[in-house]
Amino acid sequence: MNLRKVTAASAVALTLALTATACGGDSDSGSGSGGGGKVTIGIKVDQPGLGQETPDGYKGFDIDVAKYVAKQLGYGESDITWKEAPSKERENLLRRGDVDFIVATYSITDQRKEKVSFAGPYFLAHQDLLIRTKDNIKSGDDLNKKKLCSVTGSTSAQNVKKKFAPDAQLQEYGGYSECLSGLESGAVDALTTDDSILAGYAAQQQYQGKFKLAGLNLSDEHYGIGIKKGDTELQGKINAALKKMVDDGSWEKAVKANFGPANYDFEPAPQITEQG
Structure with a gap:
């Protein structure tokens, strides 16, 4: 992959190449070899x-x-x-x-x-838990039998189940916003991912006072x-x-x-x- 700026001469060559292949497929993604300066x-x-x-x-x-x-x-x-x-x-x-x-x-x-x-x-960053302010989870063991939410494709929830809470009930959603809605409604008991991500959510105006970080460093x-x-x-x-x-x-x-x-x-x- 070459991510250097395209010179004026090579831009002409690139334009000709793209024109020649335009009828054969999608050639304007801009990825790969630099995509004409993009x-x-x-x-x-x-x-x-x-x-x-x-x-x-x-x-x-x-x-x-x-x-x-x-x-x-x-x-x-x-x-x-x-x-x-x-x-x-x-x-x-x-x-x-x-x-x-x-x-x-x-x-x-x-x-x-x-x-x-x-x-x-x-x-x-460090993996942690986001929980409701009124709740108290002091260790991974406290998650056993509780509903744990994470995002599909993330390693966070699997890490918790494997190392800390094998009996946690894993709920995987497509995005963090769904996990937050579940946490707010009581459908899940904790959201797990990196503390940097959780801190960003906890600081949002609509969630201030509702959620807190558990303060667990579960991974690096x-x-x-x-x-x-x-x-x-x-x-x-x-x-x-x-x-x-x-x-x-x-x-x-x-x-x-x-x-x-x-x-x-x-x-x-x-x-x-x-x-x-």
Whole structure:
């Protein structure tokens, strides 16, 4: 995958190539080889503080990271095409070339690295529980026999069942908003995912005073930027961009801007480990 800006000469060649193939299929996705000076980035659109669609555009820490990386790769904000990347579809989006890279609370795991590659990590979160303010869950054991909600394709709920609460009744929904509705109505007893995501929801105006974090560090989640399997060239460029973001202070500024209202006690920027 080549994510460099297209020069004037190559833009002409690209235009001719696209014209020649226009009748043979969809050639305007903008992903893959750079797409004529465009870049397609996979994101979440329903995670306050991280990646959320708002009337003013996409907002959140992951969005800020994606914009910074894209700029370092030679793309302005107007060159970015945003594409929703649900948890269960992230590997498929990269495999098919529907996106150039993914910045979407994408935890680096050995299982996922069998299908895709990562740059980073760029953030360290911990798995936790979101519960109703009146409830009290002090450990994973307290979840046994209770209804636990998570999003289809996420590793969070499976981690809880495997390591902490094998008798928890797992409820998997398509999005976090459904889990939040279930938690508010009493249909489920807890929502589990990363504390960074939960903090964003708890800080929303409509949920303030209703929910709280249980305060359990059930796992370490290293967020990486997902790329196509084996693309070491892009991996190196993104790693360099992430390092610069930390070194020039932009990383910490973005964390505080997006998580500050939730009083989220964030970890320092992690060391980059994904190489070659």
